[in-house]
Amino acid sequence: MARTPPDSLFPDLPPVPDYRFERHMSESGFSFIAGLDEAGRGPLAGPVVAAAVVLDPSAIPAGLNDSKALSRKSREALFEEIIASSAIGVASASAREIDATDIRKASLNAMRRALVALPVKAGYALVDGRDVPQDLPCASRALIKGDARCLSIAAASIVAKVVRDRIMTRAALIHPHYGFDSHMGYGSARHLAAIAEHGPCALHRMSFRPLRKD
Template sequence: MLGPDFTHERAALSEGYLRIAGVDEVGRGPLAGPVTAAAVILDPGNIPEGLNDSKKLSAARRAILCEAIHASAEVSVAHASVAEIDQLNILRAAHLAMERAIAALDPPPDLVLIDGNLIPRGLTLPARAIVRGDAVSVSIAAASIVAKIRRDQIMWDLAQQFPGYGWERNAGYPSKSHREALLNLGVTPHHRRSFKPVHNILYQENN
């Protein structure tokens, strides 16, 4: 199967949109850490080769492409905290991170291409939701790479402060070792208390 291309961006350019941002988020599924979003406006004349959904790339390839994206495109990254995830729910928090990443682009984009089937409700700019966008749009694929790299860095840093959970390897996702560490070491301030595995442990501790 072919990777993402510039078809959606080219169509938007033909409609008169000049600054087209691809937006994606990383970190809906983990039990710990923030949700991270990136917004990327590629230079149509200087698109890094090999852009793809970050999940389909090796860590080494992601790092190389992330550097190339930062060197050739406009990039912004934003987050929603664990507290915001627990307060709002993960979908709304992911959209909040997206809204913040888009708002950080200056000047703002003319059109936003969002990965998924929903447009964040706080977004006032023209936007299009693209299901599996990171697999079909190079702009969204670029955003997925940047967001993944940045969030992995955050989780690696947190792993140094809270060793034993394997966050440097699992990025907070509910791997077997992470779930076992939750039982053995307990819940940290960076765990999402609204997520069932964490909530259940806290419930058992308090009863």
């Protein structure tokens, strides 16, 4: 994993994400510009999910934004529009992988796998955050607050969040004691009470406090 210096190409934070980064890279000779983001770094349970999205510049869904700035209903609607009009790759890192490495490494590994899973060969990757994964198959740069600045990263944030929420909703059917469909694995009072009563399950990240014992 490489750490890049803070980007300076477009240092201003726009009111909503825009297509300037992708347009700049396209004008520099790159094709299939992918945005990469992840969801689920903070929860006590479940995978971290990463998505790579190559938008069609002629069919960008209206209303794309950082997934955290959207309601669940809006995310779900935009998710359907994104998958209908864009090239998408999705990957995850399980709780066991997170425990075996750490959440930063697992997140970056998931983003690399998501990029490789794209149905097109990305020419350039715009990665949310300060770091870019090692061994990406294309040129790349990290964008701090990229999900609030870059439309492709915003789209990736939506895809990653919706896919992860659906995983945790299904996990609630298998492990009904924990209420995963309500808190998505985060450390809510209900979740902590369920862990205290029933103990952890296979989806819990045992390297995270308060599950970690040292």
